Amino acid sequence: MYSRSLIHQIETLSEQASIEAGTSYETYLQLFSESFDKCVKRKTRDAFRLAFEYGYVPKKER
Known part of the structure; x- marks a missing residue:
């Protein structure tokens, strides 16, 4: 289960x-991925799982 604060942060x-x-959509993926990398301090497994649901693309694949 994801924490509410993590969900809120990624939704924002x-x-x-x-x-x-x-x-x-390509620009969205780029902007979201860069924002996630910059703003999410604790990049836990759950954070990455949730981010992938929103279209996160790891740096090595961009």
Whole structure:
């Protein structure tokens, strides 16, 4: 089970990336992934699992 604060943080990053990307899904993926890398301090297994559900792409695959 994911913590509420983790869910809220990732949802907020996702919403912000979606707004900034407009209609471009590729831009959304890039913005969300970069924001996740920069803003999420404790990158636990759960954090990555949840981020992958929102489209996170690891640095080595970008």
